[in-house]
Amino acid sequence: MRYDWVSADSRAARGSRRFGRRLMESVRVIKVFLASPMDLAEERAVFRRVLDRISDRFGRRLGARYDVVCWERDVRPDCADDAQDVVNRQVPLDYDVFVALFRQRLGTPTHRAPSGTVEEYERALVYRAARPDVSIMCYFLGDEGGEEIGGLKARMAADGVLFHEALTREKFEDAVFGHFTDLLLERVQVGRGPSDLRPDRSDVARSVSVALLDERDRVLILRRPPDAKVAPGLWQLPGGKMDAGEAPVETAVREVGEELGFELSPDDLTFVRTFHSTSIGKGRPRPFDMYLYLYEPRLEAGAVPTLSSESDAFEWIDLTRFHLFDGAFLGTNLAMLRVLWRELCLTRVLGAVLEHCERSGSLELPRVLPGVSDERLAQTYATLSLLGLAEVGRGARMTGATSLKVLAALCDLSRSDGSVFDDSHIDVVSRFGLGDADCRLLRDHFERALYSHESLLVSLSCKTQTRNSVRDVCDVLLFGRLDERLYLLLRWDFHAGKYQMFASGTPAPGSASFRERADHVVARRLDSSVCRQLDHLLAKSFTTYHLSAGSVDDDPILRRYDVDVSASSVRAGREGDFLRAVRNVNRAARLALEFGWSFSTDELKELGYFSWCALDDLLECATEYRGRPVRGFAEIMQHLSTAEVVRLASRPVALEPADLDDDLDVCIEFARAKRA
Incomplete structure (x- = not known):
């Protein structure tokens, strides 16, 4: 077990109101080494997201977190006897938990073992002999597999190593969440090492x-x-x-x-x-x-x-x-309390309010409802007021006929069992026949509520369509420096009217490597020739939920975003080429806006303009920069500390004063005047 001493970052030094002033805190780190064949990229991403979720949900309260180490993120290119030997030399035997994933094959053979993953397993056995508190946890995914997989299972049984089998990705995700939540409690709360795992389907x-x-x-x-x-x-x-x-x-x-x-x-x-x-x-x-x-x-x-x-x-x-x-x-008690909250505090109360309005034919809201406490009813009306659906004063009433439609939507959505986490989304237009003005109203209300109330976000889910419900996104962090001040490259979205991350939707992790997905962002937003000038490091993976920004369609859709954050840097000697590419994109946008006739919505969605934004200002206020809204950076800061962001900026590109003197104000005025 390791201990990391996290010193106060600049936000804490300014006095974070959310967490209070803490000059230094001790965080217990459980280091997990993840081994698997190359074709299990999607399963590795799922594993990392689950452990991040456990660290966020329970680790903060227990003063602990998981740190996942794997070859694709933590091993740099090098040469040795073979590729696995490169991994062995760069990943020290200092982890607390060894995890191996297998599906239909063992992986690529090495000079020393049937595959690289099997070799890492053998090294873990040797390491555990010297340090008995190390856990070895092996997962077999999918069907039984071939003769090689069967032989490995028999060998593990002979080695005294116990494993777990999961037939589907969903069962694998559930198993990992349960096992590593219990492991965290045992290691940190109970204070004893974990047992190994053995599948035992009859003994439930x-x-x-x-x-x-x-x-x-x-x-x-x-x-x-x-x-x-x-x-x-x-x-x-x-x-x-x-x-x-x-x-x-x-x-x-x-x-x-x-x-x-x-x-x-x-x-x-x-x-x-x-x-x-x-x-x-x-x-x-x-x-x-x-x-x-x-x-x-x-x-x-x-x-x-x-x-x-x-x-x-x-x-x-x-x-x-x-x-x-x-x-x-x-x-599971936390999950049970969440389900009880959904049923008792949302679904039943909203349903009772809607039934009263429909039965009475009035927009007036009742002062008393059978089976609903006065406090719960007041909280419900406060939520409806926050959404702009009700006016609360001496009495309470819905704001109009549209608000009743939206209330019906909320009732229907709240009854679903968290299906937004099952790759579904809200398509309110097709389900409830709302007009354009109603859609704008709904979007505004949902935006205000969803970003502030996580519990409401979890409840607003509905099994409808799966089209565009989940997007794989890569956020590229590119830093610059001028006169000892750090800057982050952001992109202005003329359609949405806000700063966005240097990001784009990407191919799914299973169909493209992380490097290919990061290059996809650079090629789409800048130029494909720039890809050869950059190095990418996977800094973080996380999942977030919010309304569609409209880049795919214009319906109010609650979408799940699976985000990879790339800490990217410009290779030595290529800084000038990269900065010229950024200036060329901005110059082309300025010329198009100044001399173009008019721009449709789709054209504005594709038209971007890059700005170097002062990093210290963004760290102080992650949702706004110089009076303009910023989308995406606050979500990254929920998963990365300020100190981690500053460390990722260790290789900034050297900027010139001209790089900060952009024409964004002029371009925004052109876009406003020429919007079709």
Whole structure:
């Protein structure tokens, strides 16, 4: 286990209001070495995104994060006995977890092993013999594979290494999330090393969790005692394991009686959903199914349970603020709370409001709704007001007939089970027959809400079409320096009226290498000849969700963006050629805008203008530069620290004063005057 000392960056020095002033903080780093054959690029990208999500979701609270090392991102070109020998020399044996991925083949043979990945596995065995706390986790994807894969599985069994099999990409992603969430808890929270993995499909543990709410719509959670053998100090919903021959609803009634002293009737329990995860405890991890039940009657506000020895504390927490709770949750409990929030705080309330409006034929909103608390109703009206759908004063009313259509859309979208994460999107125009003016209204309202409220973003999803719902994007970070000040190259979008990242949609990771995708961006936005002048380093991969910027179509679409961030630099001796290419693009845009007759929407989408923007100003305010909006940089800063961005700018191109004296103001006026 390593420790990184992260010094205060410039944003913290200015006093970040979000995280407070911290001059120095200790972050525990779990280093993961990822090995796989070359044809598993898509699976490697999925693995990195999942570990980034775990680090963001749980690591910040636990003071830990994953650091994934793999050959395509962390190994520079060189020569040795063979390509694998280059990797061996540049990747030291200092990791905490070794992960190997296989599908139908072992990979390219080396002089020393059947494949490079098998050779890395053999090196990991030797390393683990010297350091027993190192984990070796192997995943086999897809069908059984050929004779080579079967032989490797038999060899792993002889080596005492236990593995996991996943038939589909979705099951692989779920397994990685469960395994590495548990690993993080064990390494950091529980304080003991992880067990290896063995597939055991017949031995599935089954447990039940019960959501109990009081009259104020607060949910009851319990804390495991500090002397618990597994996950001490973590919070969870009441519940427990099913006994042999016991039905889930019977387990729910029994566990609540044993843990809380409350007597429940099975008729009052509503089944919500099954969650699949991996158990933690003594011995090997086991797959388990968690059945979530909701107790429909509300308990008295602040009811005090009689706790058993399995818990040492309880809390009633507001479902709308569970993500702000000052405590770590065990396993799938965070996901269960999110599902409860969606159902109780959004779907049911919005549906009740819509039903009242449709039944009464009025835009007036009710002051009281059966089964909805006053506080929950006020929060719902505040959300509708934020979206511009309702006016809230002495009374509350919808803003017009269009707002009722949008409310119906929200109700429909909120009922979907997070399907935006299953490659779907919102196509409100085709579903709800909104006109152009309505679409602009909807886009404005969604923009304001989605960027500020993550929970609302997760809920606005709908299984409709899959066209253009997911885009692979590469953001190219190119830095310049003038008089000791760093600058970042951004592109002005005349259609959207904002600065965009130097970026573009790219081919899918499985069909093109990272280098080819980064070159695709450069060729599209600048010139294909510039590709030979640049080096690219994969700095980060992440997933984000927001409304389409309109580059593909003009419908309000909530789209998923899988983003690779490239830290790019100009090769020595080619700085002049690169800067001339940037100036030529700007000069061509100026001439086209000045002497062209008019420009259609599609023409403005393709017309770009580059500006060197001061990096320190962007770090201070990631959403605006000199009074103009900036899109994309704030999302990057959610995944990279200021110190990491500054490190990526270690090879800036030398700028001249003329590079900063652009004609953007003049070009914007031309574009405004000549827009068709």
